[in-house]
């Protein structure tokens with residue numbers, strides 16, 4: 001392994017070590033400790049409450065009435081948004097089990113918004129054929145979910161390692177047996193665990209413009225790839241259409257719920273040009289095309305027709321006030337921003353990855369629930385459904401993956417899959433968007449990678465733009481030295497995930513869901529398959 005500090009071995013073996021502290025990881029940790037009495041550790045590179053979950057706005061899509069037709073409609077909307085690549089069994093699990101998990105969260109103390117009768121309020125969002133999104137604090141749902149879970153974790157789990165960075169998985173005899181972590185002062189520790197759950201979130205930091213916090217560097221996905229686990233659907237990176245166009249990073253989000261309440265998208269001439277309630281891929285694509293056509297850096301969200309804006313969306317109101325905007329009178333400048341990694345480490349329906357002992361849940365995975373494009377407000381739901389499923393599988397003595405969910409594409413020989421066979425797919429670098437020279441500092445190289453990804457592998461892509469991005473990423477790869485700091489490790493992880501994403505995006509010569517190739521604008525029947533990427 002890398003680094004200069006001596007390695008210390010943590011003696012007590014845990015039943016479950018959870019990496020990451022968002023909704024997927026903490027839901028699993030609470031279930032394991034509270035319901036099953038397991039010895040559970042949670043390891044996170046920041047503070048416990050510092051997960052991407054906290055930034056989630058709109059809410060949780062779930063049919064709490066129990067009406068089977070309404071649940072089937074949620075299933076149908078999810079499949080429709082996923083553009084032919086969802087795994088129907090995974091989506092069935094998501095929509096059927098979601099309501100119970102929401103009720104458990106309420107039992108743990110999460111407070112969702114209610115109407116005057118005391119019933120949970122539900123909102124409409126893009127791609128949903130009816131209102132089914134519950135929310136908290138207007139558009140501060142993630143913050144409330146995180147608050148409730150953190151307080152439950154503090155009451156139940158055995159050990160919490162904060163400001164501790166998981167460097168790599170420990171693999172022994174073909175099984176994951178723990179992690180190597182790096183503490184605040186750089187000391188290295190081996191933490192043994194009978195089971196490791198990757199719940200490390202996504203990789204919005206691949207892009208220069210993102211709604212994700214600085215911590216979203218694809219660490220879990222990259223670590224799993226290095227350990228030989230199969231990943232898929234990396235080319236489907238979802239861009240949220242309505243991020244506030246403001247220099248702040250992460251970009252402040254103007255929740256999809258605003259459009260559900262009637263906010264309109266207008267171009268630079270004030271004209272509407274897209275149905276605001278289409279799924280995100282459709283809206284982001286239309287906006288990007290319009291921005292290019294009109295040669296503008298942003299468009300407008302007109303929320304002036306929303307009554308009681310400040311009461312319904314207090315957190316968005318104060319974000320806007322900070323930049324002098326009043327949604328009652330001002331149109332709000334918006335542009336798409338990288339938002340959600342739809343693919344990742346392939347799991348079966350119980351969260352088992354292709355490496356025994358390694359489980360995964362939440363944004364870092366490819367469970368098959370999102371396919372080519374995630375339906376709005378299905379991400380908190382995915383975490384709270386699939387995290388606990390991992391724990392139930394461990395408790396039932398499951399040791400490895402089965403051919404179910406997205407894992408079917410790895411284990412079922414009849415499943416149509418294209419295995420890319422490694423991220424180095426023999427591309428000849430064509431051109432470079434950036435000067436060929438790679439800057440020296442880690443931060444500068446991260447910014448170079450982000451700019452190249454945004455320009456060449458963003459909402460709209462072409463073969464040449466992807467190849468140019470490959471050239472930049474290859475330059476950054478060549479510049480990587482022995483990691484000495486967390487920032488060095490994060491950059492290496494971003495490079496690994498970028499390589500996987502680019503390899504899949506090059507191979508997917510069609511446009512589907514969140515992956516739009518301007519040079520291949522149509523859907524190809526032949527490519528209605530998952531592209532599985534494995535490091536050689």
Ligand code: SIN
Pocket residue numbers: 056057058059139253254255256257340375376377378379
């Ligand atoms: C939003 O409120 O628009 C974001 C929620 C999500 O990503 O599903």
